[in-house]
Amino acid sequence: xxxxxxxxxxxxxxxxxxxxxxxxxxxxxxxxxxxxxxxxxxxxxxxxxxxxxxxxxxxxxxxxxxxxxxxxxxxxxxxxxxxxxxxxxxxxxxxxxxxxxxxxxxxxxxxxxxxxxxxxxxxxxxxxxxxxxxxxxxxxxxxxxxxxxxxxxxxxxxxxxxxxxxxxxxxxxxxxxxxxxxxxxxxxxxxxxxxxxxxxxxxxxxxxxxxxxxxxxxxxxxxxxxxxxxxxxxxxxxxxxxxxxxxxxxxxxxxxxxxxxxxxxxxxxxxxxxxxxxxxxxxxxxxxxxxxxxxxxxxxxxxxxxxxxxxxxxxxxxxxxxxxxxxxxxxxxxxxxxxxxxxxxxxxxxxxxxxxxxxxxxxxxxxxxxxxxxxxxxxxxxxxxxxxxxxxxxxxxxxxxxxxxxxxxxxxxxxxxxxxxxxxxxxxxxxxxxxxxxxxxxxxxxxxxxxxxxxxxxxxxxxxxxxxxxxxxxxxxxxxxxxxxxxxxxxxxxxxxxxxxxxxxxxxxxxxxxxxxxxxxxxxxxxxxxxxxxxxxxxxxxxxxxxxxxxxxxxxxxxxxxxxxxxxxxxxxxxxxxxxxxxxxxxxxxxxxxxxxxxxxxxxxxxxxxxxxxxxxxxxxxxxxxxxxxxxxxxxxxxxxxxxxxxxxxxxxxxxxxxxxxxxxxxxxxxxxxxxxxxxxxxxxxxxxxxxxxxxxxxxxxxxxxxxxxxxxxxxxxxxxxxxxxxxxx
Amino acid sequence: xxxxxxxxxxxxxxxxxxxxxxxxxxxxxxxxxxxxxxxxxxxxxxxxxxxxxxxxxxxxxxxxxxxxxxxxxxxxxxxxxxxxxxxxxxxxxxxxxxxx
Numbered sequence: 001x002x003x004x005x006x007x008x009x010x011x012x013x014x015x016x017x018x019x020x021x022x023x024x025x026x027x028x029x030x031x032x033x034x035x036x037x038x039x040x041x042x043x044x045x046x047x048x049x050x051x052x053x054x055x056x057x058x059x060x061x062x063x064x065x066x067x068x069x070x071x072x073x074x075x076x077x078x079x080x081x082x083x084x085x086x087x088x089x090x091x092x093x094x095x096x097x098x099x100x101x102x103x104x105x106x107x108x109x110x111x112x113x114x115x116x117x118x119x120x121x122x123x124x125x126x127x128x129x130x131x132x133x134x135x136x137x138x139x140x141x142x143x144x145x146x147x148x149x150x151x152x153x154x155x156x157x158x159x160x161x162x163x164x165x166x167x168x169x170x171x172x173x174x175x176x177x178x179x180x181x182x183x184x185x186x187x188x189x190x191x192x193x194x195x196x197x198x199x200x201x202x203x204x205x206x207x208x209x210x211x212x213x214x215x216x217x218x219x220x221x222x223x224x225x226x227x228x229x230x231x232x233x234x235x236x237x238x239x240x241x242x243x244x245x246x247x248x249x250x251x252x253x254x255x256x257x258x259x260x261x262x263x264x265x266x267x268x269x270x271x272x273x274x275x276x277x278x279x280x281x282x283x284x285x286x287x288x289x290x291x292x293x294x295x296x297x298x299x300x301x302x303x304x305x306x307x308x309x310x311x312x313x314x315x316x317x318x319x320x321x322x323x324x325x326x327x328x329x330x331x332x333x334x335x336x337x338x339x340x341x342x343x344x345x346x347x348x349x350x351x352x353x354x355x356x357x358x359x360x361x362x363x364x365x366x367x368x369x370x371x372x373x374x375x376x377x378x379x380x381x382x383x384x385x386x387x388x389x390x391x392x393x394x395x396x397x398x399x400x401x402x403x404x405x406x407x408x409x410x411x412x413x414x415x416x417x418x419x420x421x422x423x424x425x426x427x428x429x430x431x432x433x434x435x436x437x438x439x440x441x442x443x444x445x446x447x448x449x450x451x452x453x454x455x456x457x458x459x460x461x462x463x464x465x466x467x468x469x470x471x472x473x474x475x476x477x478x479x480x481x482x483x484x485x486x487x488x489x490x491x492x493x494x495x496x497x498x499x500x501x502x503x504x505x506x507x508x509x510x511x512x513x514x515x516x517x518x519x520x521x522x523x524x525x526x527x528x529x530x531x532x533x534x535x536x537x538x539x540x541x542x543x544x545x546x547x548x549x550x551x552x553x554x555x556x557x558x559x560x561x562x563x564x565x566x567x568x569x570x571x572x573x574x575x576x577x578x579x580x581x582x583x584x585x586x587x588x589x590x591x592x593x594x595x596x597x598x599x600x601x602x603x604x605x606x607x608x609x610x611x612x613x614x615x616x617x618x619x620x621x622x623x624x625x626x627x628x629x630x631x632x633x634x635x636x637x638x639x640x641x642x643x644x645x646x647x648x649x650x651x652x653x654x655x656x657x658x659x660x661x662x663x664x665x666x667x668x669x670x671x672x673x674x675x676x677x678x679x680x681x682x683x684x685x686x687x688x689x690x691x692x693x694x695x696x697x698x699x700x701x702x703x704x705x706x707x708x709x710x711x712x713x714x715x716x717x718x719x720x721x722x723x724x725x726x727x728x729x730x
Numbered sequence: 731x732x733x734x735x736x737x738x739x740x741x742x743x744x745x746x747x748x749x750x751x752x753x754x755x756x757x758x759x760x761x762x763x764x765x766x767x768x769x770x771x772x773x774x775x776x777x778x779x780x781x782x783x784x785x786x787x788x789x790x791x792x793x794x795x796x797x798x799x800x801x802x803x804x805x806x807x808x809x810x811x812x813x814x815x816x817x818x819x820x821x822x823x824x825x826x827x828x829x830x
Contacts, residue, residue: 609753616751634782636815641784646753688822692799697792700821701785707820 011278026336028255037325044321048314054286056310057277059221060290060303064275067227067301070215074207075188075296079169080207081110082190089118089192089203096125099201100133100144106205107135107142115206117147118192122155124200130155136206153696159187160202167191167199169653171297174209174237176246184209184237184246186297196535213238214649216301224309230300234271255313257282266291270300280304316539325612360395360422367396367425370432372403375563377569383475384410387562388589389570391582398424399533399587400432404439408475408602411439414531414589415468415508416487423464425447428455431466431508445470445483449508453485465507469531476601477621478523478593483516488537490520493528497553525625530556530565535584539573542580547573562590602657607648607673615644622660626667626729636667636727642701643671643680643723651675651721662729666710669725678721679714681706733758735765741772746787747779755786762790769797771804778809783817795826806830 047392103116130148229238273293291302398417467487487509555572623633653675731754
């Protein structure tokens with residue numbers, strides 16, 4: 001399965017799952033969000049409306065107060081202008097001709113007064129039954145006239161009759177002055193009493209009410225809001241509909257609309273000089289009306305605010321909030337989708353990772369199955385105690401070790417591929433395969449390493465390399481040949497512990513045709529060799545200290561079973577690094593070359609007399625192992641050489657096999673061949689006391705081994721001659 | 731294994747060095763055979779540097795001894811070590827040779 005397949009598989013599997021789940025979760029989330037937002041919006045609207053009403057009320061009352069004080073300010077001015085001249089008028093009653101000066105004075109001194117008169121009660125003066133000098137200002141010109149005309153008939157006017165009737169100051173109902181242009185006017189009248197306390201005249205000031213509309217509508221608290229001012233009698237003085245001004249009373253207006261209930265209530269309140277606030281629906285339009293009386297004048301004023309206008313801001317706000325809600329919802333949806341996507345990605349990545357990990361696990365299993373890992377590896381051999389271990393830092397390792405026995409030679413190696421992970425592990429597998437295939441027909445480490453290097457350099461496109469050391473130990477004589485390719489020196493454990501001298505050489509795979517050097521060391525019984533990768537000495541603890549060679553040597557002290565040594569090293573490294581992560585593969589191989597005690601040693605020789613030196617080496621190894629004295633070793637050598645020479649020279653066999661087996665008391669030597677049957681024990685003994693003339697040249701060999709060995713027996717098994725010679729020792 | 735022949739006035743010295751095992755004895759034969767014709771002289775076999783001897787080596791010695799016997803010469807073996815001495819003993823060579 002390649003990476004693409006893994007990707008597709010993970011994708012399909014996860015997408016289905018996530019889509020199904022995310023659809024429902026998403027829907028629920030959105031519904032919840034809508035409900036919550038809607039609730040928030042309603043609560044907000046409720047409080048907002050209340051707030052707006054409060055605000056409108058405050059605004060309206062403020063406006064009413066402002067208009068009222070504006071009106072009162074002018075009214076007060078007008079009142080003062082008249083009152084200030086009351087004493088003068090009383091005084092002038094005695095001099096009627098001077099009375100005309102008083103209105104003139106009032107108009108001249110008070111720009112807000114449009115006209116003034118002092119109207120004498122009819123028949124107060126006998127000579128002048130009607131007398132009312134009038135001063136007015138029209139278009140900037142002061143005009144003095146008299147109101148005592150039959151057309152005008154001032155004694156019938158309200159401004160004249162009411163103050164007399166009520167015996168107090170009086171503000172007239174507003175009226176449209178037709179004399180000097182269509183001007184809305186009102187008149188302030190004060191009764192003037194003479195010395196006897198009789199009302200003799202009425203002093204007036206006409207107040208032009210043009211400013212009233214301007215003042216009332218001067219400030220618009222809401223765009224659609226408007227105000228009305230009504231007179232004492234309910235006549236409209238200020239109205240948005242100018243045709244109603246002075247022509248209609250509010251009650252008349254109320255009767256002209258269908259839904260007048262609210263309006264009637266309002267009218268009642270206003271005409272009763274109340275102040276307050278009423279909801280009024282007129283012509284289907286909801287309004288809030290704030291009303292207040294205006295002192296002195298008897299007028300009342302209101303501010304009418306259509307709710308539509310009042311809550312226009314709220315509606316805007318509401319719209320804004322709704323827009324924000326929609327944007328928020330969209331954001332939630334987008335965020336959710338993005339989260340779901342991320343989840344999908346995370347899930348997908350983790351699933352992909354899982355698949356990769358599974359495959360890496362398989363790769364690791366395959367890789368580990370390539371290296372021997374059954375220990376002890378050679379249970380039938382007592383001369384070899386070998387154990388090896390590989391602890392990868394990642395799933396797969398770039399380290400390798402290998403070993404096997406061929407033709408009584410132990411081949412073993414260790415290597416460390418540059419880099420880690422899958423690429424390193426693949427190169428490790430290649431190295432191991434090359435090692436096995438080349439060693440099948442080659443037992444010279446220099447040639448083995450050279451061949452591996454050349455093969456690897458040819459295919460090495462990634463410039464990776466392998467540090468490697470290959471050892472071949474002749475188990476018969478302890479001669480170990482080795483060749484190093486850039487690997488760290490193994491430890492040789494004899495009486496002491498030291499690093500095996502190694503030529504550095506270049507690592508494998510670096511350069512084709514590289515010359516590697518062969519080295520050699522004689523291993524003796526009980527010697528041991530420890531091969532390892534630098535993952536051990538360079539294991540780092542949290543303080544970035546390295547495990548180092550000395551700690552390794554300490555961990556290897558003493559002579560224990562190989563597996564125990566490995567366990568000790570592993571534990572020492574683990575104790576050292578503690579919680580620090582393993583950064584490199586840990587690989588090691590411990591080989592203990594044991595005495596041959598009780599074990600069979602074998603030598604195979606071609607039927608060639610030139611093979612005899614090999615036999616001597618073989619026999620001296622056995623002798624050394626059994627710690628035989630030089631002379632005993634020599635005599636045994638002679639005996640066995642004679643037996644073997646006999647086979648080579650006379651049996652006609654192609655080869656001869658020699659085996660030795662020993663215990664504490666004896667060494668048993670067996671010589672086997674497939675030549676013609678021959679029993680040397682049946683040959684007559686040589687008489688060593690014979691005279692020279694009688695002595696034969698031959699026969700000495702058989703004589704010697706019979707003499708030297710303690711027991712010589714022959715048997716023919718199948719097509720084999722088997723000669724067994726025993727030498728007692730100890 | 732080396733076999734060195736030195737001819738002096740009236741005597742021939744043959745010096746063996748190393749192991750006189752079967753292959754070494756075969757190598758030594760071509761050196762020794764010519765001496766059989768000179769077996770009328772005194773031939774000294776110097777074993778000072780010889781560490782080992784097989785039956786093939788013993789045969790060379792015995793062959794020379796027989797030739798000397800025939801021709802009236804003399805074979806003297808000198809400087810044998812203990813191991814070789816014990817071989818000579820086992821094979822009765824101590825009785826056949828003049829050893830010094």
